[in-house]
Amino acid sequence: MGRRTPLYDLHVELGARMVDFGGWDMPVNYGSQIEEHHAVRRQAGVFDVSHMCVIDARGPRARPFLSKLVANDVAKLKSSGKALYSCMLNEAGGVIDDLIIYFIDESFFRIVVNAGTRDKDLAWMREVAAPFGVELTERTDLAMLAVQGPQARATVAGLLPAEHRDAALALAVFQGRQLGDWFVARTGYTGEDGFEVMLPEGEAVAVWRKLNAQGVKSAGLGARDTLRLEAAMNLYGNDMDEGQNPLESGLAWTVSFEDPARDFIGRKALESLKAGGLKKKLVALVLDDRGVLRGHQKVVTPSGEGEITSGTFSPSMEKSIALARVPRDTGATVQVDIRGKLLNARVVKAPFVRNGQVLVS
């Protein structure tokens, strides 16, 4: 038996098919993954993401600690509530995890990391934090719901006490705020607008039921994966890991070299990789032939071989799509080896789908 979130019994009651995910028993779908996917693109869906690990970093030197810890620059976090997406690297420039940091105040930042990497992340962060005197606290008392889709924000706001509704709806993209017992953030992992809500675990079941009653569909990890892949968002463990650096994982935009004095962990390794010339890149692929792209399939290009890192069937496009790590000079088309047959795929500009609109033909 794996670990359970406060919503486990409710998932079972709602007919979810439960699977192991990073040591947690989580719902993969509640019937039809494709219907859940479309609900998020067209109306709204709610995901249990309580398995993700919320860590509060407190202390007067919290900002210098994070400046050392992550590859993106927390100097970008100027106003309270602002969020930053970043990778946390090892000395070799490999990705230990990807995470989101919320700036609350100068002595309080909130960090959200992946479920499957929780233990190694915490051990690493504690080691880096020690010289800064920063205290790290796991918030296992909080549940986390991701409510996503064009109707998500209005529905969540309607569940808040009247005095907090306007503040919730005023949140900018990638901004969060404590509103009563809830921390509400305009973030997500689907390519749709929406909120992620951290709330006391005892409230989670009642809130989920109210969301369902307001027409927000329960959605599982299956739909979460097809939605994030259509949005071309990386998944840790698939699209990058400790053996890969962010510059060859489609994450160069999250690495900040601008401040020459900022000595973040992994910087030297990334700079020498850049100086030596990067060899690979992460690209988005569309399969025009019939079939389904899957992780670990071999990609064949005139410049050499690559590999699919994440692949699936896109319910919005009704075609198969993927992310793949390929030679740096790969052109507009590649072939993918699916069970011994070479099928043609096109390299396209990411994302595939955003805010309900298919962006790739």
Add this chain to the structure above:
Amino acid sequence: MSNIPADLKYTKSHEWVRTLADGNVEVGITDHAQGALGDLVFVDVPEAGKTLKAGDAFAVVESVKAASDVYAPIAGAVLEGNPALGAQPELINSEPYGGGWIARMKPNGAPQGLLSAAEYQAHLAAEG
């Protein structure tokens, strides 16, 4: 609870076999199997004329989640793959024992080692 029609034969790998009036057979995957796979999005059906041994992987069914092989429940020759599954793989979800059939085969001798509905039910219970 998954549906297990009493008039069909089954395999431990979750295929079903229906004997047709002309002695040929129709094969597909069970309600339990389609439920475990989730929404099907692609089916690679076998070509007519292919000769199979029992247990050969002869078709691939792909759901949003994963690809799975389908194994020939009996030895024989493929008469046809279900042409409807190209455009409507979801027929396997909605009608696993009807419109979602995968292939029709001409058996080579009497089928061996298939399970009755009750035996398949017991197998599912034992698999948990």
